[in-house]
Amino acid sequence: ETGVTQSPTHLIKTRGQQVTLRCSSQSGHNTVSWYQQALGQGPQFIFQYYREEENGRGNFPPRFSGLQFPNYSSELNVNALELDDSALYLCASSYPTAGGNGYTFGSGTRLTVV
Amino acid sequence: AQKITQTQPGMFVQEKEAVTLDCTYDTSDPSYGLFWYKQPSSGEMIFLIYQGSYDQQNATEGRYSLNFQKARKSANLVISASQLGDSAMYFCAMRESYGGATNKLIFGTGTLLAVQP
Numbered sequence: 001e002t003g004v005t006q007s008p009t010h011l012i013k014t015r016g017q018q019v020t021l022r023c024s025s026q027s028g029h030n031t032v033s034w035y036q037q038a039l040g041q042g043p044q045f046i047f048q049y050y051r052e053e054e055n056g057r058g059n060f061p062p063r064f065s066g067l068q069f070p071n072y073s074s075e076l077n078v079n080a081l082e083l084d085d086s087a088l089y090l091c092a093s094s095y096p097t098a099g100g101n102g103y104t105f106g107s108g109t110r111l112t113v114v
Numbered sequence: 115a116q117k118i119t120q121t122q123p124g125m126f127v128q129e130k131e132a133v134t135l136d137c138t139y140d141t142s143d144p145s146y147g148l149f150w151y152k153q154p155s156s157g158e159m160i161f162l163i164y165q166g167s168y169d170q171q172n173a174t175e176g177r178y179s180l181n182f183q184k185a186r187k188s189a190n191l192v193i194s195a196s197q198l199g200d201s202a203m204y205f206c207a208m209r210e211s212y213g214g215a216t217n218k219l220i221f222g223t224g225t226l227l228a229v230q231p
Contacts, residue, residue: 031217033217033218033219035219035221040223041223041224042118042205042207042221042222042223042224043159043205043219043221044221045218045219045220048217048218056217056218058218088157090157090159092159092217092219094217103149103159103161103217103219105151105158105159105160106158107156107157107158108157108158110157
């Protein structure tokens with residue numbers, strides 16, 4: 001079975017720009033969640049997509065948006081980038097009710113906003 | 115509010131010794147799951163062990179065991195026979211049951227473990 005792949009691995013953007021991060025889903029998983037991990041912190045839940053619809057969201061502004069495609073891969077879009085958006089962005093695929101080792105995380109995208 | 119607390123920013127342990135990483139949680143949901151993940155410098159989250167709120171036995175996975183004390187709301191990770199490769203950041207996380215629709219994980223701030231030869 002394939003794991004979760006995130007792209008790109010690193011990128012640098014200028015404040016005010018827009019960015020799109022991508023995440024594949026592990027074979028058989030239909031749910032994708034996105035997390036933001038600032039330096040020295042634990043990951044914070046951004047939102048989750050299930051069957052191409054957002055069905056859970058954390059405390060993030062609307063400029064953080066996403067998509068899920070029919071093959072269950074997903075995109076995270078961030079508009080009007082701010083310096084505080086610099087972080088590691090992780091995605092995780094799973095089944096709708098996951099326990100144990102039911103989550104598979106990607107290696108993340110390191111975003112730097114200058 | 116749901117919360118995970120890890121009070122040890124950093125820990126040292128000698129190779130081949132055991133180490134306990136602390137985790138306390140707060141939730142009003144009777145159904146929840148507790149996870150421990152290892153995050154090396156590469157960034158990926160590596161699953162270590164899971165404990166469901168209704169599980170009667172403490173979870174074990176190889177050298178990892180979870181000391182689950184429900185009344186105290188604690189879920190400490192015990193790593194036996196530490197190895198140099200265990201040096202990494204360790205996160206405790208909790209999943210709550212929102213009717214099964216949301217797989218939101220709440221993470222603690224992590225503990226950086228350094229294994230010394």
